[in-house]
Amino acid sequence: ARNVRNADWSRTVRRERGSNAAFDAFAAMESKSETESSENKVEFAKDIFNLPTDSDENFVLLHSKREFDDTFTIPFQRKMILTRNFISRLGLEAELEGHSGCVNCLEWSTSGELLASGSDDCQIIIWDPFSRRKLKTIQSGHQGNIFSVKFLPNSNNGTIVSGAGDYKIRVHDVNASETTMACSCHANRVKRLATAPNLPFMFWSAAEDGLILQFDLRQPHTCSNTCKNVLVNLICLFGAHAEAKCVAINPLRPELLAVGANDPYIRLYDRRMLKPTTYKRRPDDVYASSHWERLGMDSPERGESEEDNSFQQQYPTHNLPSNCVKYFVAGHLPIKRLDFRKKFRTLACTYIAFSPQGNELLANLGGEQIYLFDIVKPRRPKAFGVPLTCLTQEHSTHSNGYHLNGTTNSSKYRLKFHPVKSKLPPNVDALRQAANDIFAKGQHTAAIELYNKAINLCPNAAVLYGNRAAIFMKRGWDGDMYCALRDCYKALEVDPDFFKAHFRLVRCLYELHKNQEAYDSFKLFKTKYPEHVKTSACVALDHDINKAISAKTNDDCGCSNSKSKAHDFMSSSGFNEVNASFSRDDSNNFENYQEKEWTSQAFDFSERFCGHCNTTTDIKEANFFGSNYIVAGSDDGTFFTWDRKTTNIVRILKGDSSIVNCLQPHPSCCLLATSGIESVVRLWSPRPEDGQREVREVTDFQDQAQSNQLRMNMNPLETMLLNMGYRIPHDMDENDSDREANILQCRQS
Structure with missing residues (x-):
């Protein structure tokens, strides 16, 4: 039976x-x-x-x-906790009103029973999100905008820490509605606080004075000119303009502390190797005009060894052993740093978050995209050359690429031939064909999303990577050229005889200003595929590469002795071109030798999420929503939801009339809290399956993403005009004429 x-x-x-x-x-x-x-x-x-x-x-x-x-x-x-069905039904559940200014930070309690919010009105409000009631309003005592609030774990939701724009950190007793500690150790705005699970007495702070402070409530704390709880001092690593923007603690490995600053590097420290150190500052540092004056010092001149040595002696990095930290950065940013400066664009990490499993780190870069880093199996940036699978070298010194120096005889390399690869599965081939048809119509983003789905189903098909690389190169968003390079590299690893991928790799190297590497890779291409050398595309690329190399050689020969001491100092260090191009070369900046070593060994990202705009505010968050989705706010007043595996946009919702800054998922159920420029907190949850469409949903993903990309690439003058209500029509092709009138405006200044 x-x-x-x-x-x-x-x-x-x-x-x-x-x-x-x-x-x-x-x-x-x-x-x-x-x-x-x-x-x-x-x-x-x-x-x-x-x-x-x-x-x-x-x-x-x-x-x-x-x-x-x-x-x-x-x-x-x-x-x-979150499924695709829930995401498709996500809608506005409630609006919590009580603040009179912009809501800059949100924080759930450990159990998810309470929600805390901090605002420009200098108040902290404790909410019951399920009954939609305001439980308590705490007068924080801050004299500036509150940027961060945190419940201390295992305190029965009775202790809250806040950091604000008045340079102060305050600890509040919720039940007594009083401040139990006020710290004024920072010399600039406090941007983020972090707590560790099961540690109700410790927290960390990141401020724009470049310091990461560690607090232990079990020890008495007195603010004075000498601060003894400095865990990381970024100023002594890369100069006077260092600012700590965000800090986070790994939920499963609380010994790991991640720091984001006003550069694109993400620093992952092991706290077990760090010993708090001290720094001194003058009593009148509140009125100091620079970070150096706040620290009671004069700004050092780069290239003057006595000043540099004096600086390092007063503020050494002896509490940072060489193996205490790992650096992460998107592989193309060190190369494109000068291009960003020419456009007056700044790069800063506005938010970092660990995954629920603690094995990944998500970073939202102001002025760029969102990147996901694997901290358990970190990956190195792609070498600027062809993979070793394309050839066999007798004495190779590169593990993941090949650099031909131009003097080596090409006859010492033996070409390898591989059998024809198997055909694609029918469903994958259908996606490929649909993507090609959409690409032919000029819908680049939609075609990339189809290839993302196809690669997720069939991750070892060279043709998929090669074709997606071609679309990346055609679309030309920030980071697309480097993603195309990665795809070409992967395609050649799978199929070393894929000549289209080899040719596109050479084009990517040229577009990334790696002219010598492009020349070497193209020389190998002409040796391996002589039948394609005379084609018009090859002739044009060969001409462009040789012209770029000649121009660079003339520039190097015409260098005058009036070059700044900063450049001489950096060029004498012997580091490679990538890191030299990304070094802080401001005349009043200083970069520690230890910092150079760490940045030269930075790891690359594993995934990238595009479509939002992050240029107007420096507190914009990106977070994990469950295990399979990523959410982030945008300058156009919406927030985006991406699929974690395919990196495709799955939902866009209107969350604010101007800008969405904060997004905090509930710890144990499908509930999302958001806030922005408006003085309300919005709660989002799956709505009933009644067939009604969410009125705040944005349906045209590609149009919204394209508009945001145009906004991110505007110079400051254009952004100012846009905020004043003017439309900037340039850089739009004939297909963009209908879209021009629908571009969402950033908030007015």
């Missing part, structure tokens, strides 16, 4: 959900004899649920897996 019931259940499942190998295997397991040991059942169940399925959100399978594997409980909760 038991076997009959199982057979009926199996047939019902197949009839309702379609044929599924995992269900068939599960039914077969249930029909096995009861004499089979429970241990074998568990192992058999593990094998079952490793079978491929049509959806990672199959609730029945995941629920059954949890029954057999107790270690799957937490992953099950994280996966089921």
Whole structure:
């Protein structure tokens, strides 16, 4: 009878959900004899649920897996907290009114029962989000905008820490509505606070004076001219204009502390290797006009060794051993730094967040895109050359690429030939064909999204990477050329004889101003594919590369002795072109030798998320929404939701009349809190399945993303005119005429 019931259940499942190998295997397991040991059942169940399925959100399978594997409980909760169906129904649930100024920060309690918000009105409000009531209003005592609030863990939601634009940090007793500690150790605006799980007595702060401070409430604290709790001093690493913008603690490995500054590098420190150090400042530093004056020092002149040595002696980095930190940066940013400066664009990390599993780090870069870094298996930036799979070198000194120096005889390299690759699966090939058709119509972003889906289904198809690289090169958004380079590199690793990928790689190197590497790679291309040398595309590229190399050689020969000491100092250090081009070359900046070493070893990103705009405010957040989605605010008053695996935009909602800055997901249910320039806090949750469309939804993803990209590339004058209501029509082709009138405006100044 038991076997009959199982057979009926199996047939019902197949009839309702379609044929599924995992269900068939599960039914077969249930029909096995009861004499089979429970241990074998568990192992058999593990094998079952490793079978491929049509959806990672199959609730029945995941629920059954949890029954057999107790270690799957937490992953099950994280996966089921948010599904694609919930995202498609996400809508505005409530608006919490109570502030009289911009709401700059939001924070959930550990249990998710309470929500705290801080505002320009210098008040902290504690909300009950489920009854939509204001429970308590705390007069913070701050004299500036509140930028960060945090519940201290395991304090029964009774202690809140706040940091503000008045340079102060305050600890508040919620029940007594009083301030228990006021710290004025920082010399500039306090931008972010961080807490560690299960540590109710410690927190960390990041401020625009370049300092990361560590606080322990078990020890008495007195503010004076000498601060003894400096964990990281960024000023002694890269100069007077260093500013700490954000800080975060890994939720599963609290010894890891991530720091974001006013540069594109993300620093991941191991706190176990750091010992708090001290610094001194003058009593009148509040009126100082520069960071150096706040520290009671004169700005050092770069290139003057006595000044540099004196600076390092007064503020050494002895508390930072060489192996205490890892640096992360998008691989193209060191190369494009000068281009950003010419356009008066600044790069700064406005927010960093760890994934729920603690293995990834998400960074929102002001003036650029959002990047995801793998901190467990970090990846090096792609070498500027062809992969070793394309050739065999007798004495190679590069592990992930090949640099031909122009003097080596090409006959020492033996070309390798590989068999023709298998055809694509039908569903993947259909996506490829649809993407090509859309690309032919000029819809570049939509074509890239289709290729993202195809690559997610078939990650080892060279043609998919090669074609996506071509679309990246055509679209030309920030970082697209480097992503095209990565795709070409991957395509050549899979299929070393893919000559289109090789040619596009050379073009990417040229566009990234790696002229010598482009010349060397193109020389190999002409050796390997002589039949394509005379084509018009090859002739034009060859001419462009030789012209660029000649121009650079003439510039180098015509250099005058009036070059700044800063440039001489950097060029004498012997570091490679990538890091030299990204060095802080302002006349009053200083860069520590240790900092140069760390930046030269920075790791690359694993994923990139595009479409939003982050240029107007420096507190814009990006966060994990469940395990499979990313959310971030934008200058156009919307917030974006991306699929974590494909990096495609899945939802855009209007969250503010001007700018969305803060997005904080609930820790245990599908509830999202957002805020921005308006004085309200908005709560978003899945709406009823009644067929009604969310009125705040933006349906044209490609148009919205393109408008944001144009806004990010405007110079400051154009941005000012845009904020005043003017439209900037340049850089729009004939297909953009209909879109011009629909560009969303940033808030007026």
